[in-house]
Amino acid sequence: MNIQLALAEVNAAAAARPDGVKHAPIVMESLLQAGALREIAPFLQEKGYGEVVLVVDANTWEAAGKQLAGHMETAGAAYRVCTLAPNSQGDVIADERTIVRLMLDAPLQVQALIAVGSGTIHDIVRFVCCQTGRDFISVPTAASVDGFTSVGAPIIVDGVKITVPAIAPCAIFADLEVLAAAPQRLTAAGFADMLGKFTSLADWKFSSELAGEPFCPLAYDLTEQALAKCIEFACDISTCSQEGVAVLMEALLLSGWSMLLVGHSRPASGGEHHLSHHFEMAYLKEGRRQLLHGAKVGVASVLLAGLYRERLAEAYPGIYGGLPQPDQLRTWLRDAGGPADPADIGLSEALIAEAMSEAHKLRDRYTGLKHLVLQAGGEG
Numbered sequence: 001m002n003i004q005l006a007l008a009e010v011n012a013a014a015a016a017r018p019d020g021v022k023h024a025p026i027v028m029e030s031l032l033q034a035g036a037l038r039e040i041a042p043f044l045q046e047k048g049y050g051e052v053v054l055v056v057d058a059n060t061w062e063a064a065g066k067q068l069a070g071h072m073e074t075a076g077a078a079y080r081v082c083t084l085a086p087n088s089q090g091d092v093i094a095d096e097r098t099i100v101r102l103m104l105d106a107p108l109q110v111q112a113l114i115a116v117g118s119g120t121i122h123d124i125v126r127f128v129c130c131q132t133g134r135d136f137i138s139v140p141t142a143a144s145v146d147g148f149t150s151v152g153a154p155i156i157v158d159g160v161k162i163t164v165p166a167i168a169p170c171a172i173f174a175d176l177e178v179l180a181a182a183p184q185r186l187t188a189a190g191f192a193d194m195l196g197k198f199t200s201l202a203d204w205k206f207s208s209e210l211a212g213e214p215f216c217p218l219a220y221d222l223t224e225q226a227l228a229k230c231i232e233f234a235c236d237i238s239t240c241s242q243e244g245v246a247v248l249m250e251a252l253l254l255s256g257w258s259m260l261l262v263g264h265s266r267p268a269s270g271g272e273h274h275l276s277h278h279f280e281m282a283y284l285k286e287g288r289r290q291l292l293h294g295a296k297v298g299v300a301s302v303l304l305a306g307l308y309r310e311r312l313a314e315a316y317p318g319i320y321g322g323l324p325q326p327d328q329l330r331t332w333l334r335d336a337g338g339p340a341d342p343a344d345i346g347l348s349e350a351l352i353a354e355a356m357s358e359a360h361k362l363r364d365r366y367t368g369l370k371h372l373v374l375q376a377g378g379e380g
């Protein structure tokens with residue numbers, strides 16, 4: 001799969017259809033193939049990087065870090081390793097403690113930091129690279145989320161999650177052997193993050209038609225096509241075959257690039273993400289163990305698709321009429337090996353009810369969710 005070519009096509013389409021496109025072409029060395037890890041040391045040498053830091057945790061060191069370090073040794077490329085430690089609940093989180101740890105392990109002569117991991121390690125590295133003026137290189141170890149190429153970093157400060165400006169990677173090396181060997185729940189989470197696009201795309205169209213919010217047909221089409229391909233290959237994705245994982249990772253990258261083109265996350269984040277954020281903040285407050293982003297988004301998508309079909313499909317058939325049945329979404333999620341129902345992720349009825357009436361306040365964005373709350377006389 002030539003993902004660099006796919007990116008060139010995205011950039012060409014953006015030049016030809018600039019409606020809603022905010023940014024210059026996306027410059028990102030992109031590789032999605034089996035054995036991509038072997039291409040990193042030659043890339044670093046060709047670009048003239050001196051010493052780099054491989055940022056890992058115990059799991060991602062085993063999944064890819066160790067192998068990458070071996071390739072760096074063989075090529076004679078200078079590197080050091082920063083192993084991020086989990087918190088008392090066993091999660092590596094993007095908080096003050098972890099950020100300072102990385103800053104201590106990445107002295108200023110280091111020119112680039114390589115995130116070897118899934119979403120959280122990427123967020124820590126993108127933030128530190130932005131703050132300290134170093135290049136950020138992405139090595140995903142699972143097709144678990146569409147945020148690898150994001151410019152925003154969700155970090156936890158004083159126990160509260162905030163999203164701060166950061167930078168996108170200048171290069172991404174996605175090794176299909178690594179991605180296909182990732183735990184199935186991580187691949188399922190990436191698939192669930194994609195399934196969330198059914199409601200996010202519908203909400204985006206709705207916000208544009210009812211509230212005049214910025215809309216970009218190209219970013220919409222790219223995200224919709226990426227979603228359609230994931231559905232077509234749902235069986236391959238559920239077996240975590242290299243072919244299935246390649247389709248999923250390409251879709252996640254396309255979704256990420258669509259957000260970069262328009263400079264906001266509307267194509268990929270609607271009411272289902274607002275619900276997911278609400279659940280996350282509640283869990284954080286309760287000191288519960290963190291769930292995968294996609295796990296929450298998947299469950300939220302089932303809930304929201306049910307609500308939209310019931311309450312909005314008749315009035316807005318062109319927007320919400322085509323949403324899949326909640327049962328169909330559940331089947332896709334379950335077949336992929338991920339959670340589908342609130343009980344699977346320990347969500348109480350009370351928290352769901354609270355999220356349904358409060359989550360829309362998290363972002364100043366019009367969605368079907370917000371529309372229904374306002375209609376019922378709730379606060380915007």
Ligand SMILES: [Zn+2]
Nearest residue numbers: 146193293297
């Ligand atoms: Zn997401």
